[in-house]
Amino acid sequence: xxxxxALWVQATDFFTYLRGSGYVYPSILSLHMIAIxxxxxxxxxxxMRLLGLAFRDRPVADLxxxxxxxxxxxxxxxxxCGLLMLGCKAEEYYYNAxxxxxxxxxxxxxxxxxxxxxxxxxxxxxxxxxGRVPGLAKLxxxxxxxxxxxxxxxxxxxxxxxxxFGIHA
Amino acid sequence: xxxxxxxxxxxxxxxxxxxxFHIVGFAFSVGTIALVDFRLLGWGMRRETPAQxxxxxxxxxxxxxxxxxxSGLMLFSSDPDNYYLNWAFDIKMFFLVLAxxxxxxxxxxxxxxxxPAGGKLVACISMALWACVVFGxxxxxxxxxxxxxxxx
Numbered sequence: 001x002x003x004x005x006a007l008w009v010q011a012t013d014f015f016t017y018l019r020g021s022g023y024v025y026p027s028i029l030s031l032h033m034i035a036i037x038x039x040x041x042x043x044x045x046x047x048m049r050l051l052g053l054a055f056r057d058r059p060v061a062d063l064x065x066x067x068x069x070x071x072x073x074x075x076x077x078x079x080x081c082g083l084l085m086l087g088c089k090a091e092e093y094y095y096n097a098x099x100x101x102x103x104x105x106x107x108x109x110x111x112x113x114x115x116x117x118x119x120x121x122x123x124x125x126x127x128x129x130x131g132r133v134p135g136l137a138k139l140x141x142x143x144x145x146x147x148x149x150x151x152x153x154x155x156x157x158x159x160x161x162x163x164x165f166g167i168h169a
Numbered sequence: 170x171x172x173x174x175x176x177x178x179x180x181x182x183x184x185x186x187x188x189x190f191h192i193v194g195f196a197f198s199v200g201t202i203a204l205v206d207f208r209l210l211g212w213g214m215r216r217e218t219p220a221q222x223x224x225x226x227x228x229x230x231x232x233x234x235x236x237x238x239x240s241g242l243m244l245f246s247s248d249p250d251n252y253y254l255n256w257a258f259d260i261k262m263f264f265l266v267l268a269x270x271x272x273x274x275x276x277x278x279x280x281x282x283x284x285p286a287g288g289k290l291v292a293c294i295s296m297a298l299w300a301c302v303v304f305g306x307x308x309x310x311x312x313x314x315x316x317x318x319x320x321x
Contacts (some may be wrong), residue, residue: 014247026311035220036192037303038207041200045226055225062216136290152196153189157311167222 003028006090010155012052015087037151041073043148050133050141060133061124095164098157105151112147116140177247178263184247191240197233201226202272205280209292219288223280254318261305268298
């Protein structure tokens with residue numbers, strides 16, 4: 001079912017056009033990377049602040065609260081570019097083990113948000129009042145770092161898998 | 170002619186693993202520089218001053234740059250001829266040098282100033298330079314029959 005959806009998506013005029021141009025796909029990938037740098041930096045610094053490794057003179061709440069909305073915009077840009085690239089080569093991605101791993105890690109990011117949004121990220125001001133960041137918050141930061149670095153690595157891996165012989169694209 | 174085998178070319182994993190370091194180093198360095206840019210533009214972190222952000226991110230930016238440059242040099246060493254013929258590589262190097270010099274001169278001076286003058290322009294230039302570096306870097310891998318290599 002997923003495979004036939006993949007075949008249908010990449011056969012649409014829009015994605016056939018995107019795939020055919022030598023410049024469009026790499027340009028979308030470049031925007032994807034820019035989103036990663038500009039907004040991944042916010043994720044990294046939020047996590048590093050929770051771990052006490054950056055912005056130690058500034059309140060935890062400053063970073064967590066101020067990055068919340070911009071991070072969502074960055075994620076939106078990254079995922080939009082990602083979906084466009086997926087559409088171009090949907091069948092290849094379907095067979096790509098690194099892509100599957102990346103999707104699993106992205107699902108785990110959603111689980112991370114469900115688990116820690118209330119218990120950690122909405123309580124940043126409490127950590128500042130208490131003067132210390134609890135272990136649970138540090139755990140959330142470490143897991144977030146591992147997940148996002150893993151996602152970057154899996155994303156890079158996607159380009160290294162040769163599509164199986166005889167597929168359509 | 171003396172042929173020396175580059176150890177990076179003896180394992181198929183060396184290049185992709187180095188690229189991962191390159192990307193993570195890139196996210197740390199450009200990501201932290203972008204935080205200063207967003208602040209100069211007045212878009213984010215308004216509870217902090219640009220100077221505070223520039224100082225707090227200094228070592229993460231530098232560390233990221235070092236990882237990115239070292240891994241980049243190693244990637245280059247795996248196949249220098251290929252990069253020599255690659256026009257996207259030239260573009261990337263041109264903007265990379267500009268971006269690094271700009272970051273540690275005008276950008277830094279503006280961010281650390283008590284009353285940043287022309288902060289928005291500086292932030293736009295900084296982001297544009299790094300965006301050009303990214304585009305150049307991505308296109309390096311996409312030269313093929315559609316996008317030709319240099320003719321020499």
